[in-house]
Amino acid sequence: MSNKVFKRFSDLARKAEISRGTKDSIDWFAKRIRKGKPIKNIEVITDGFKPKLIEPGGMYVYAYDPKTKEKLPFYDMFPLIICLSIVRGGWYGLNVHYLPPSMRARILWEVGYGKMNLAKIAKALTLDPRTKPAMKRYLFDHCRSTPKYIPKSEWEIAIQLPFENFVNADNKKVWRDSRSKM
Numbered sequence: 001m002s003n004k005v006f007k008r009f010s011d012l013a014r015k016a017e018i019s020r021g022t023k024d025s026i027d028w029f030a031k032r033i034r035k036g037k038p039i040k041n042i043e044v045i046t047d048g049f050k051p052k053l054i055e056p057g058g059m060y061v062y063a064y065d066p067k068t069k070e071k072l073p074f075y076d077m078f079p080l081i082i083c084l085s086i087v088r089g090g091w092y093g094l095n096v097h098y099l100p101p102s103m104r105a106r107i108l109w110e111v112g113y114g115k116m117n118l119a120k121i122a123k124a125l126t127l128d129p130r131t132k133p134a135m136k137r138y139l140f141d142h143c144r145s146t147p148k149y150i151p152k153s154e155w156e157i158a159i160q161l162p163f164e165n166f167v168n169a170d171n172k173k174v175w176r177d178s179r180s181k182m
Contacts, residue, residue, distance in 0.1 A: 002048035009033060009157045021114045026105045026156050033160035034101050042078050042145060045163050052149035054091055056083050057118025059155055063144035073177075074169035079138065080150075080158060084122045090139040094125050097164035098134035100175040104159040107131065113155065133178035 018025045081093030096104045111124040
């Protein structure tokens with residue numbers, strides 16, 4: 001892997017003898033990664049990851065400028081989404097940034113993401129009522145960078161990285177709002 005951030009956390013997990021893809025590793029990454037400073041440069045996250053056609057169940061990151069941003073109470077400029085479905089002009093995605101970090105890990109673990117194919121992950125997330133506040137529609141022509149694909153083997157790191165970049169609200173307000181809608 002050529003992404004320095006992901007490699008650093010992978011190396012730390014290896015040194016701590018954490019087996020990837022386990023409940024312990026998800027918990028370990030949740031405690032370790034969120035202690036870092038927020039990442040304000042999207043290239044730090046996307047470096048080394050390849051563009052890939054967006055498909056249900058895949059995880060992607062990109063810069064985004066919403067069409068109706070003036071009407072939104074807040075929005076995320078750097079969505080980290082799991083695609084739920086493809087629709088005309090774009091897709092529906094579960095932007096994990098709208099969920100508190102501990103909830104992100106819990107939901108992914110509980111839906112069994114490690115044992116499912118991508119389409120089944122998308123279906124399970126769509127049916128989980130806790131994910132409703134994080135479901136958003138994205139338009140192709142409002143992406144400000146090419147979506148980069150995050151392999152499933154890196155999800156436990158990706159969901160914890162502090163690079164959510166909300167406009168008109170801070171993280172705590174967004175997460176409080178999301179919890180109130182569950």
